[in-house]
Amino acid sequence: MASDIALGVDVGGTKSLAVLMSRTGEVLEEVTTPTPHDPSRGAGEAMAEVLATQIRELTSRHGSDPATVPIGIGVPGLVRRDGSLAYAPNLQSASGADLPAALAERLGNHSVHVENDGNCAALAEFAWGAARGIDDFVMVTLGTGIGGGLVANGQLVRGRSGFAGEIGHMVVEARGAPCHCGGYGCWERYASGSGLGRLASLAAAEGRLPTLSVRAGAPELVRAEHVTAGAAEGLAEALALLDEVAWWLALGISNLAAIMDAGHFVIGGGLSVAADFMVPSATTYLADLVEGYPMRPPFTLVPSAFGVRAGALGAAVVAFERAG
Template sequence: MSFDVAFGVDVGGTKILLLAINRDGEILFEGRRSTPQITTAPGQATAEQIHGLVDEALGSLQLSLDNVVIGVGLPGIMSLDGELVFAPNLLNDSGTRLAEVLRQIAPSMHVLCENDADCAAVAEHALGVARGVDNFVMVTLGTGIGGGIFVHGELLRGRSGFAGEIGHMVVDAQGPPCPCGSSGCWERYASGKGLARLGSLAAHEGRLPELVKARGGADNVRGEDVSAAATAGSSEALAVIREVGWWLALGVSNLANILDCGLVVIGGGLSDLSAMLIPPALEFLPTMVLGAAARPRVDMIASKFGERAGALGAGLLAFERLS
């Protein structure tokens, strides 16, 4: 069957975004709902929320469910056959096959699920800054770090579909514990939580005196405060951003050494933060990659689609695999 419209859905820890797109990736409809935080039968509340958004989009576009294919990006490791095996930020849905739950609600739904960062990588590869680039890594900076890897022009899935969990690469074995059970994971440093942690550390160590004063104490300094102060030009806040940029470069260098990717695309929910982190990271990177002087430069570019990349890519994957 041939479809002209796909819905791409990106399920995050706090909100769900739906984009309706045509085959050129043009956005025909955009809708958002909050991610349900209630504990029901696994997957049920999330599926109902998605179904509500789908109904809204169908109504707005005057389409029926038979006319569309739907891709859903999920924040966790996904098996090749669509099970959300482990999702630390969507724990109630871990272990479910959300596509099956959705089809129980709406039996005629054409739907697939894929890892959210893989979806974002697909969007940037098809229509964004990684167009025509065979070897690149999509790094999504949010609360944690997600990853989608392209090698030799194809999405790297690995044995079970779990490839790309770059946020839990240990970069500092003596570092702080991570909820995943390891210590010193990359996302302890170069993510939203990483900025919050390094900012708090800097505040308590006296490296953010102005910000501590403005916030009424080191305990009140949050990651957003550091970003905002850095954007306003505060040199003490910029030094913390620079530190996070160093950690970003360190992980990117590891990926470049392992994968020989020529490009790293930085996206995710914290797009403003990404933009601030790229310049310092690009400064540090050539001092880190093995034999950097003798090889082509590894580039880092901000995602074209920002926080919409996941939903867009989920829609593109639905076109590719379901029609």
């Protein structure tokens, strides 16, 4: 019999959020725990213990059995279709971990499903949030980098290995800014939190952020936070820089529109305060950037319905879907 409840855990670089969800999208219980980083133990061992503790706590509060509730886990990185973690640069201690096996051992639970966190967020918005009923859309998660998830024909696009949705590593400027992935010119070097920081440093060095440079102490000390704070008080130089980042945001979105003809984009992630400033101009820039723009219906860029909880909620959607 299909379960009425499911657990979703979003394992972030600094903390793990676990939620117990109803099928209709109610958060029944939740708990947040620091994510362990213990390289002295086997891949993901410390993490599996923290997750098992979170899961026991939530099921105990709710009076359900930790061995039988379907569990979904969202992680940053490349997750194979079998649930193992191929590559997780922001979660080194879990790279290569087999969390389903580790949790089966600790909880006796054999319904543990791991998915990329951006894909989870897309599923949460599709099931319960800002993309309900929209069969072709893209979740764009603006954080330190850019994560995301694609829905086409009403289904999550997983790809051959399960690695689909790495939209932040789409190259938008050939031979452009170097990226930690080893490539150059990846979208996330322009339109993410770190991209904003990078462009702010460049702009400050060029003398385009005089007020923020004074506030930061020196041009080379200007950070993304200074820009966001400046924009919040209406400082023109800060707004101009966010407008530049908005252009890059629109550029990547227009590529996704060309490739998969999505017209709806849900913007989530930690950069969402800056995103509030960027979304109106990004939407305007699409008119110049999208091929055949006048022939297409309007584009909608909307904020995530769940903010930083989208990944955890979506992990529960994964659990509902894959547990059958």
